[in-house]
Amino acid sequence: MPVEEFVAGWISGALGLVLGHPFDTVKVRLQTQSTYRGIIDCTVKTYRHESILGFFKGMSFPIASIAVVNSVLFGVYSNALLALTATSHHERRLQPPSYTHVFIAGCTGGFLQAYCLAPFDLIKVRLQNQTEPRARHGGPPPRYRGPVHCAASIFQEEGPRGLFRGAWALTLRDTPTLGIYFVSYEWLCRQATPDGQNPSSTTVLVAGGFAGITSWVTATPLDVIKSRMQMAGLERREYQGLLDCMVSSARQEGLGVFFRGLTINSARAFPVNAVTFLSYEYLLHLWG
Numbered sequence: 001m002p003v004e005e006f007v008a009g010w011i012s013g014a015l016g017l018v019l020g021h022p023f024d025t026v027k028v029r030l031q032t033q034s035t036y037r038g039i040i041d042c043t044v045k046t047y048r049h050e051s052i053l054g055f056f057k058g059m060s061f062p063i064a065s066i067a068v069v070n071s072v073l074f075g076v077y078s079n080a081l082l083a084l085t086a087t088s089h090h091e092r093r094l095q096p097p098s099y100t101h102v103f104i105a106g107c108t109g110g111f112l113q114a115y116c117l118a119p120f121d122l123i124k125v126r127l128q129n130q131t132e133p134r135a136r137h138g139g140p141p142p143r144y145r146g147p148v149h150c151a152a153s154i155f156q157e158e159g160p161r162g163l164f165r166g167a168w169a170l171t172l173r174d175t176p177t178l179g180i181y182f183v184s185y186e187w188l189c190r191q192a193t194p195d196g197q198n199p200s201s202t203t204v205l206v207a208g209g210f211a212g213i214t215s216w217v218t219a220t221p222l223d224v225i226k227s228r229m230q231m232a233g234l235e236r237r238e239y240q241g242l243l244d245c246m247v248s249s250a251r252q253e254g255l256g257v258f259f260r261g262l263t264i265n266s267a268r269a270f271p272v273n274a275v276t277f278l279s280y281e282y283l284l285h286l287w288g
């Protein structure tokens with residue numbers, strides 16, 4: 001089983017992650033708290049209240065976990081494609097796989113990475129939603145002191161299954177949308193590249209960026225539900241399940257609720273995924 005894809009997936013994921021984390025914090029807050037009027041309001045308030053550091057809350061865990069998550073995504077994707085088409089990464093330019101195979105391999109990668117991602121994502125969302133400034137004396141201390149304390153508290157208060165809160169919504173969000181992700185990337189690359197040649201860096205950047213946007217646009221409704229289910233344990237507001245969360249959110253806030261965070265998700269997705277795909281392709285080329 002080729003391992004380069006796993007390592008390339010890890011490094012490229014980490015680069016994308018740091019770049020996109022401030023956008024991600026604003027998104028999570030807009031999706032789960034109703035005190036902000038929009039992206040600008042949330043950004044200004046976060047900056048005033050918590051300084052630039054506020055945007056990087058909850059990042060250490062994703063950085064550690066991206067090693068697992070993105071390498072599972074890219075590694076499983078590439079190896080699934082190898083199993084389906086019997087072509088390695090380097091042969092794929094000459095013998096391009098069919099879009100159906102790309103989609104199936106993408107969904108398989110998406111499904112498996114969702115399970116690795118679930119507990120890390122939960123901790124990230126809980127930490128991002130703490131709006132207390134980091135160093136304030138006298139005020140009430142934040143609920144969680146850091147990622148490890150957060151994980152331990154969830155474990156104690158909500159049980160081991162608590163760590164997988166929202167995991168179903170996450171799996172449903174990621175399985176088809178990561179299929180879409182790789183299909184869009186492949187399609188855009190092929191449109192801009194003569195047969196049999198490697199796509200240029202610009203093509204990879206643009207195709208990666210748009211693949212990120214397409215995938216996030218289709219993922220946003222379930223992303224909202226996922227974030228809400230993850231916060232539910234903390235807010236002592238129980239949902240019966242995914243459907244209940246969907247119905248009660250829509251009843252209370254209208255259908256627009258499913259598109260919360262769409263703009264910011266898309267703005268984040270372009271640079272993050274452009275960098276992810278460029279570094280992934282570059283590393284595989286380097287080691288090839």
Ligand SMILES: C[N+](C)(C)CCCC[C@H](N)C(=O)O
Pocket residue numbers: 013016173174177178181212215216219269272273
């Ligand atoms: C499938 N879905 C759109 C949810 C995620 C796509 C993940 C791609 C990249 N790691 C990123 O964070 O943008």
